[in-house]
Amino acid sequence: MSLPPGFLDELRNRVPISRMIGRKVVWDLRKSNQARGDWWAPCPFHQEKSASFHCDDQKGFYYCFGCHAKGDALTFLREADGLSFMEAVKVLAAEVGMTVPQQDPQARERSDRRTRLFEVTEAALRWFRLQLQTGAASEARDYLARRGLDDETQQQFDIGFAPDNRHALGAALREKGFDEALIIEAGLCARPDGGGAAYDRFRGRIIFPIKDGQGRCIGFGGRAMDPNSFAKYLNSPETPLFDKGRNLYNIGQARSAVAKGQPLIVAEGYMDVIALSRAGFQGAVAPLGTAVTENQLHLMWRISPEPIIALDGDAAGQRAAQRLIDLALPLTGARQALRFAILPAGQDPDDLIKTAGQGAMTALLGDAKPLLDLLWSRETEGQNFDSPERKAALEQRLKDAIARIPDELTRQHYNEEIRRKRRELFGGSWQRGERGRQDSGRYRGRSRTGSAPVPIGATRLDGPNAGASLLEGASLLLCAFRPHLVAKVETRLERLIPQDADRASLLHDLLTGTESAAGARALETLRADAHLGLTPSVIRQQDEETAVTILSNLLDRLEAERAVGTELARAENEIQGEVDEGLTWRMQQIARARHLAERPDMEDSGDMNEDRDALSAQLQDWLSGEIWRKPPRG
Structure with a gap:
């Protein structure tokens, strides 16, 4: 329902928020300033020992610096007690004696109906509690005693008993003035499929009342005393009050x-x-x-x-x-x-x-x-x-x-x-890491295409001819310093087959979270490479999105370089014969793919004479600097 303008503001202003919250927390009086309405306590929404929960009476708000819970008095009632908005409004209004404006007729009727249903369930709870003290409940009391449930526990949980009688509860509630239709709607009685008088749902059972966050009875659970009963436990059916899920x-x-x-x-x-x-x-x-x-x-x-x-x-x-x-x-x-x-x-x-x-x-x-x-x-x-x-x-x-x-x-x-x-x-035998180790030995000292490997330092990382070895080293080095990036490109890293055994070991370490001597050697070699020159301070300056973009670009260019090598090897074999249009077209396509990898921001227009792209320039900007020192753990 909609409330009149200003009603909520007046409601909040009448109740110091610390009064409502103080029932759920223990104020830290050493940290609090009571005269100013400035209160501190351990947060009621998460487990902690320090007083990080702040409550300000002047502003009417609370905030936890630990879990970041925040709100006003109505928010607190909803979160702490599980109330709906209107229920919280009514609780707060009752606290200060304000009258909540009337709802529309239909809403008021539904509210009144729920109130009557709560009255029925509370009356049934009291009746079940009385039945536990009767002679018919002796076996139930013996069972509870054997389970160690003393009188105090029974009272705390309002445990009761339903006698083995089809009409006892219904008759008792009707005597108290409750309409039979209301008793059935509350889930306490049911009518037979073939017609006839309504019968009690709970018979010959120990009764456990089920309550909502405000302590109101919304339903019941019953444990059968007869071991041959069809159901050992029986709960109330779905009702306007009770939703078991x-x-x-x-x-x-x-x-x-x-x-x-x-x-x-x-x-x-x-x-x-x-x-x-x-x-x-x-x-x-x-x-x-x-x-x-x-x-x-x-x-x-x-x-x-x-x-x-x-x-x-x-x-x-x-x-x-x-x-x-x-x-x-x-x-x-x-x-x-x-x-x-x-x-x-x-x-x-x-x-x-x-x-x-x-x-x-x-x-x-x-x-x-x-x-x-x-x-x-x-x-x-x-x-x-x-x-x-x-x-x-x-x-x-x-x-x-x-x-x-x-x-x-x-x-x-x-x-x-x-x-x-x-x-x-x-151990060290996870299949993809092993594959990298085996393949690295197979291609040790030569590229995958059979051509001579590109020596470290022979090319620059920002140029259009950056070699596969340098791109590969930059990718591994970036992942080593920011290992959380591995999960984002794990599939692409798994397809790499480094050109030497130490790099293969480093790749295996990154994928499996291990450390090996060979991987450590590869890491030190990459750190000492003047063309890489990655420094912790420079890398830390990059935000997450930029770091991921740079790593993806490195891998794009690396895959393009290797594709070029593969196609060139095939072309060397075919060029011995007559050059046909198919070979020319493939060479054009691989050149275009290579250029696009170097120019991720350019559309595939066929123009191969553009300047180097902005991302590669940015890459060179932060790949310069002093030799990369080993970062602190953690």
Whole structure:
């Protein structure tokens, strides 16, 4: 709905923002200036110990210098408590006694309907709680006692009981004045397909109320007491209040715990969450009877940038983890990550805590693995990579998976980690690096076309006749100093076959993230070459886009030079006979391709007499300078 002009401004001005935020944070009074309304605290949106979260009462805004969260009081209520915009407006208005303007009739009717549904679910919650104290619930109380759920825990989670009676809850709610249609809409009763009186959905079950971020009951989950029951756990159906794919069990209590520094732990079920909470891990949540959904992932990331997925070590838990990998990869990025803590086979969190203690769970959570590790395990465990084809298939699967990550910087780090893991798995025998080593020996001392190699220093890098050896050396040197560029041109680098063994070793090191003595020799030789003259200070001045453009241009020209060599070798063989139009045309085309590689900004107009291009001039500008010294690590 639209609000009258000035209403929101007046609302914000009436409530010091520190009052709303102060309920979620602990102010650092040494750093804060209370008289000026200048407040500092550890950020409630990400885990930290220092006070980087700033709140300014005069301006009415907050800002975190760590995670860059920012906004006003309404934004804070929406982010911290998961409220809609209008819900946040109503909470803030109630704080200062302001009346929110009336909505249009249809919106007001929907709002009133939701309010009535909340009244029905809250009445059902209280009724279930009372039933747990009756004689019919003795078996349920014994079960809860065996699981270690004392009265305090039962009260904290509002655990109740639904007697094995088809009409008990419905009759009780109707006695309180609730219409049967409203009870059915709330998901508490259902009508038989063949007609007749509505019956209770939950019967003979321990009841776990499901609440939203504000602590309002939106639905229920029930655990059957009869071991032969068709479904061990039963949840409320989809209702105007309850969407199981968009909510998490215990979300309200978990959000408060995470704001105080606890990790967000995603367990499998209600009892897992309760067991974790009793052991001190109060930032625990669980999906609602289904696999984790995309909406639930976004809800988790609003609470914590790196939730820990704690799954059982059995086959079902492993399958759930594998499904979650594929779901999370297209969503992952900075401040949207996952870690996985896989419990021992046959144990849930309650079992582990009871048998090994709280410390075992703390250690398990501390050793939680990033999503990349589970992806790697899925693609490699139990497999034999004894052939180039199997290694190639592994590489293709990993590339396809990583390509789904939308954030470029995250993809680059994934690629770097994958290269490191490949090195650990295969040592120095990763197929493409080996191919470079073998081919380099084959062509040692001569070019691929059979002509004499171009000596280092015989040509200049900015001229139209820059030799393949110098272009190759410049490309390798640039990648060595800025290794993150390797991932951007990896496929093109893999096609290179350097003209000497040391350069082949350097190329292998760049592609696999390793270091070798031969590669180090090649690097020192390139550093000492006066025609390259790359200095750390000059290279660092180039922005990312410029560096990528320059590297791509170097590779374009290198490939064109090698194509020229190949065509010349073929022409030498054919020229012995009669020169035909086909040979002339091929020579014209290869000359044009070579010129275009040297002139990436020029259209292919056929004019071969243009001056050198601006990019080559820029290249020469920053390829001059003192001999390149070894850069500091990191």
